[in-house]
Amino acid sequence: MSEGKEESAPxxxxxxxxxxxxxxxxxxxxxxxxxxxxxxxxRVSEIAEAAGVADGTIxxxxxxxxxxxxxxxEDRLDALIRVLKREIAKCQTVEEKVExxxxxxxxxxxxxxxxxxxxxxNLRQSSxxxxxxxxxxxxxxxxxxxxxxxxxxxxxxxRNDVHPVGAARALWGSLDGTLMTWALGDxxxxxxxxxxxxxxxxxxxxxxxxxx
Amino acid sequence: MSEGKEESAPxxxxxxxxxxxxxxxxxxxxxxxxxxxxxxxxRVSEIAEAAGVADGTIxxxxxxxxxxxxxxxEDRLDALIRVLKREIAKCQTVEEKVExxxxxxxxxxxxxxxxxxxxxxNLRQSSxxxxxxxxxxxxxxxxxxxxxxxxxxxxxxxRNDVHPVGAARALWGSLDGTLMTWALGDxxxxxxxxxxxxxxxxxxxxxxxxxx
Amino acid sequence: MSEGKEESAPxxxxxxxxxxxxxxxxxxxxxxxxxxxxxxxxRVSEIAEAAGVADGTIxxxxxxxxxxxxxxxEDRLDALIRVLKREIAKCQTVEEKVExxxxxxxxxxxxxxxxxxxxxxNLRQSSxxxxxxxxxxxxxxxxxxxxxxxxxxxxxxxRNDVHPVGAARALWGSLDGTLMTWALGDxxxxxxxxxxxxxxxxxxxxxxxxxx
Amino acid sequence: MSEGKEESAPxxxxxxxxxxxxxxxxxxxxxxxxxxxxxxxxRVSEIAEAAGVADGTIxxxxxxxxxxxxxxxEDRLDALIRVLKREIAKCQTVEEKVExxxxxxxxxxxxxxxxxxxxxxNLRQSSxxxxxxxxxxxxxxxxxxxxxxxxxxxxxxxRNDVHPVGAARALWGSLDGTLMTWALGDxxxxxxxxxxxxxxxxxxxxxxxxxx
DNA sequence: AATGAATGAGAATTCATTCAT
DNA sequence: GATGAATGAATTCTCATTCAT
Numbered sequence: 001m002s003e004g005k006e007e008s009a010p011x012x013x014x015x016x017x018x019x020x021x022x023x024x025x026x027x028x029x030x031x032x033x034x035x036x037x038x039x040x041x042x043r044v045s046e047i048a049e050a051a052g053v054a055d056g057t058i059x060x061x062x063x064x065x066x067x068x069x070x071x072x073x074e075d076r077l078d079a080l081i082r083v084l085k086r087e088i089a090k091c092q093t094v095e096e097k098v099e100x101x102x103x104x105x106x107x108x109x110x111x112x113x114x115x116x117x118x119x120x121x122n123l124r125q126s127s128x129x130x131x132x133x134x135x136x137x138x139x140x141x142x143x144x145x146x147x148x149x150x151x152x153x154x155x156x157x158x159r160n161d162v163h164p165v166g167a168a169r170a171l172w173g174s175l176d177g178t179l180m181t182w183a184l185g186d187x188x189x190x191x192x193x194x195x196x197x198x199x200x201x202x203x204x205x206x207x208x209x210x211x212x
Numbered sequence: 213m214s215e216g217k218e219e220s221a222p223x224x225x226x227x228x229x230x231x232x233x234x235x236x237x238x239x240x241x242x243x244x245x246x247x248x249x250x251x252x253x254x255r256v257s258e259i260a261e262a263a264g265v266a267d268g269t270i271x272x273x274x275x276x277x278x279x280x281x282x283x284x285x286e287d288r289l290d291a292l293i294r295v296l297k298r299e300i301a302k303c304q305t306v307e308e309k310v311e312x313x314x315x316x317x318x319x320x321x322x323x324x325x326x327x328x329x330x331x332x333x334n335l336r337q338s339s340x341x342x343x344x345x346x347x348x349x350x351x352x353x354x355x356x357x358x359x360x361x362x363x364x365x366x367x368x369x370x371r372n373d374v375h376p377v378g379a380a381r382a383l384w385g386s387l388d389g390t391l392m393t394w395a396l397g398d399x400x401x402x403x404x405x406x407x408x409x410x411x412x413x414x415x416x417x418x419x420x421x422x423x424x
Numbered sequence: 425m426s427e428g429k430e431e432s433a434p435x436x437x438x439x440x441x442x443x444x445x446x447x448x449x450x451x452x453x454x455x456x457x458x459x460x461x462x463x464x465x466x467r468v469s470e471i472a473e474a475a476g477v478a479d480g481t482i483x484x485x486x487x488x489x490x491x492x493x494x495x496x497x498e499d500r501l502d503a504l505i506r507v508l509k510r511e512i513a514k515c516q517t518v519e520e521k522v523e524x525x526x527x528x529x530x531x532x533x534x535x536x537x538x539x540x541x542x543x544x545x546n547l548r549q550s551s552x553x554x555x556x557x558x559x560x561x562x563x564x565x566x567x568x569x570x571x572x573x574x575x576x577x578x579x580x581x582x583r584n585d586v587h588p589v590g591a592a593r594a595l596w597g598s599l600d601g602t603l604m605t606w607a608l609g610d611x612x613x614x615x616x617x618x619x620x621x622x623x624x625x626x627x628x629x630x631x632x633x634x635x636x
Numbered sequence: 637m638s639e640g641k642e643e644s645a646p647x648x649x650x651x652x653x654x655x656x657x658x659x660x661x662x663x664x665x666x667x668x669x670x671x672x673x674x675x676x677x678x679r680v681s682e683i684a685e686a687a688g689v690a691d692g693t694i695x696x697x698x699x700x701x702x703x704x705x706x707x708x709x710e711d712r713l714d715a716l717i718r719v720l721k722r723e724i725a726k727c728q729t730v731e732e733k734v735e736x737x738x739x740x741x742x743x744x745x746x747x748x749x750x751x752x753x754x755x756x757x758n759l760r761q762s763s764x765x766x767x768x769x770x771x772x773x774x775x776x777x778x779x780x781x782x783x784x785x786x787x788x789x790x791x792x793x794x795r796n797d798v799h800p801v802g803a804a805r806a807l808w809g810s811l812d813g814t815l816m817t818w819a820l821g822d823x824x825x826x827x828x829x830x831x832x833x834x835x836x837x838x839x840x841x842x843x844x845x846x847x848x
Numbered sequence: 849a850a851t852g853a854a855t856g857a858g859a860a861t862t863c864a865t866t867c868a869t
Numbered sequence: 870g871a872t873g874a875a876t877g878a879a880t881t882c883t884c885a886t887t888c889a890t
Contacts, residue, residue, distance in 0.1 A: 173388055629844070679862090
């Protein structure tokens, strides 16, 4: 209560052992139901049911329904950025890095189809809301890609006549658009793998320096 | 509800001339307010106000709120596809056609920022709803792009090792992603024009046949 | 929408004839149910039922449940003050005026027992809320009484050693307390009439100037 | 609920000494928060916080939230009645007794402003609830006052033409109304003291027998 | 055709109370 | 006895849709 007027999410974090996973269970449940029905069509009681908790428990861990969606982005995008950075660091060439970015992301989401749908579809659900919350996190994500392209330009592997952030947006857009049509369609993993190879190849050649 | 499979819009506007513009006014108003607040946050009364008609009048021209959104896609995507096809037909080479697709779309939406936001943001608002209604129309749109790529492959200008529809999705994704970040950001026309040139250049080179 | 950000109550005030009494019907229904169950124990749906309108209709005429209570005070106290002033003006002596105040108020409320209970009991229900809204109106009411006492002091009929507003408060308190115990008890009109005579007599003699 | 007519409070506090002050701490905390926000706007968790105990602990000492309010009346009114009776007994004349009643009560509440607000404001919060529980205790309190008046009538000091209980109600009402306006206003002790003198003087003269 | 007051189903959120620790 | 996380019933308010005018 000494911090009573804070704005973010509460956090019971109980006795000490065990049930600290309740927040995580709610996030997982929410991802599942948001993916199926979209943010607005999902009732809080459905999130609760999917998480196996009571309706009121949601409000012990999140300020409101919006906060649940925001928290998904914050948690999951953070994790994605972390993995991305770690894996990129292992690559030798920038080409490999670009390929890694593409494969990693499509692969990751292939294994977490619900999260894919939530991030691609729901990211745009509450414009005003997420413009404020998700935008910064999203910017950080784009920076990781832009940085790789910029690196390639410096080392002479990539052409200098494209704006790194612009290219990053285009690349992200390709991945996102592909994911969306894949996730909304009937989503065969093989399709995604082929798409991923195609995108890598188009972008790598499209970005290559003249003499490359 | 008892007659579920009705034609979507009642469509008064008898003879052909005259008050038929009320439907159009409603669509325009809806585009404006959907762009500002998103589909779910927009109240039917707000659409009515933006269109300068009474709440009840909406239901004379549209089955319900969903139908207004669906109609925007149907009308506007149709128009976009028509323009796209007509302009493409005027181009000599496939490269020109690809460039035309890109510039046309970004230019068009630059002049109709609201429609851009509705199409990129709201397309994803009601998964289930639009999956059924917008998907087919959207597929037709992708086919136009895929057809140009396919044409380039046949004539030996584009590489054969990419799937035309996959490439079309990637290209659409690039445009859409660029538009979204542009529309949600502070949206300077010049940015969009530069982005458009970059995307064209990346894709054209990325799609070019070896010896091209 | 040009006046969109106003703070008070909306006001449909329909076509022109007739149903303008809906607001009044809601107020009357609310008085009835607030009297029976108190403000907090009364559900909005009960107000609606008592008024014979749909739940949502309440919100066409009032901002929220609080606003209904506030409006009762504003409307009814205003009416009471108006009657009070008019009747007082008809009296010859200040003694008559004081008697009029007492009888008028107890009589009035005798015929509107529900209103009596709402004003005496519910006035104090939402401290903070009514402190802001009802207090000013209430002050105006006390002023009417204080003014009569002050008048009596000037003309030498009443003693000068009491503060007019303080005496007004005491007189109001007597009436209010009597009303409360009467309204909460089994409320026989005769009891109230006797009480009213007693109070008048105590206060008149209590306020009289020495030589009176 | 199945055992409706239970004794009100569970009352742990075994032997007699020791932790029995927890009940008192809760009552004190409740008086504080009820005074600030009213009964209905006060959450049980706020009472707990004000008392420095856990939410659940409240239920070890009180059956429920209602019971806390009821207990405040029972405890505090009892104490007030005891003090009243004791002090009255010390007075020589009935006039002194009436003055004692007035000063005692206003003085007492001046030093316990929160309790004043709880008793005057909250007494009326839950009609049905308190009608049953507080009414009898309140009746006992009125009887003390009525008895003094009755005594004065018998001894010829007070006029016989007023009903003792009616006069007691009027006197109580004056005190209560004065307290309310004082407690809800900016509550300067001096105001209250002056008011108290005024009330005493009005009532004593108002109740005096003709030849007094 | 057009209107907009009225409707009432639906959903988010709160909070008194319980009970495992 | 004490705790406070969890519960879920209860309630306000919103807003798509209808329909009398």
